[in-house]
Amino acid sequence: MIFKTKRNLIIFSFVVLASGWGGVLLDGLLKEQTEGDTLGMGVWLVIPLVTVLLLRLFAGDGWKDAGFHPRLKSKLKWYVVALFIFPMVTAIVLLAGSLAGWIDLSGFRAKPSFSGVFLGLLFGQFIKNIFEEAVWRGYLTSKLVQLQLKDWLIYGIAGFIWGAWHIPYYLVFLPASDMYSILPVDKVTFAAIAIVNMMCWSILFVELFRVAGSIWPCIIMHSVEDALINPLVIDGYIAVAAGKEWIISPIAGMLASLLYVGAGLIIRKIRVRKSSPAGLDLIV
Template structure:
């Protein structure tokens, strides 16, 4: 076996297992027309399981997946970046689109859960958001670890040596986006906007985010900043910002992971990082 064949073998095995594991989970989601939390979690662990099986089959060192704990500055960036690229999008949408800001959609259920009858808005702001962005993030990391072991733990370092920063970020980002397409088109992982629009915005957003993730992975030498950023991204956007935003009218065209707002901000991040790599 040549060196080229030897280096391609783990990539081939990873893609094989990625498809073999993801296809039945996606098919189940499409069959029922939705993506319940358990199916979502099963799907998120398909890339990680594919990476672990590939390491086992190809006798690769499991430490190459980036288990080491990074420096504090990389952890800080991983937590801060989603706030920097997401919050401005929603603030502008809330300010410019009448009726887009629906704070009671987030605050009312939270206050009811804790039986808060007075000042539910203040309770949601000063208790709900901080606890969500700490404890829900910690819980979500169990699932984002599954994705990140595959995309950034396994795939990014192996493509980086071949294609460099830009090529790796684009390739992994495109694969990451396409991997979501079945549940985006066939289930309810979307914002209800036209499919072509949702796919276009989502793909640009994910590829842009891939540039951020590749930078974090290679700069830190660890998969954990990517795990944390992914968990903060999902929790902040889906659990707080989307929960406080109207789901009809013009708002979904700007907000959510399927609107143009995040596609723009993460596209800018990609350009900046690619220009200063």
């Protein structure tokens, strides 16, 4: 069982990390495609899910650990947590940034209602993230947990592979204008910062998946994140002072990342206490 899990994880990691570069090569053969919406980008997005399906169907992984059972009745509070973590952290970051004079909130007055934008994006992001979370939490995280690795290794491996999968996106597929609206740096630096950022987020996503025993709270949390923080910055609802993005940006800022790490560790503490004899903490 352990050998099979390790073998399949190696296959998964290799194929997933190569998928984006295969898409880049494909786009190099095709001309006159729309920036940010190319066939190669489609390949990059689809291959991880196809890989998981093939491994579960034909390589002995099965479906029992996929996390599709919603467990809504017994885990309802974690659905509530999933809905509000990103809005709460974002509100703290915006308040801190505004008080420090590093974030300008005037865009909320000049643009259409942000709630309409958020709700308009939410359903599409929810559908997209069913497939993403089936890969990153329902498969990758689930298999790492089965190997009984220390928690910090699970966070690090899951976060790094999740982040490294995005490298072709950051270096090639992502329009430069969108990148500069988040962090005005070169693409390599942007990719490195983004990977570190996702490794921080990984703690929160891994722990929510483990404590809920389901991918559905993670799907909800991921969808709220996509519909909330990206349009805030990219669509100009807020403006972050030049040179302060790495500190206070709700997408890639250090403050937000630390808050997500803290939230993840709090959830971990709750999970460990519930799973320990007599409620005692375990060092894992």
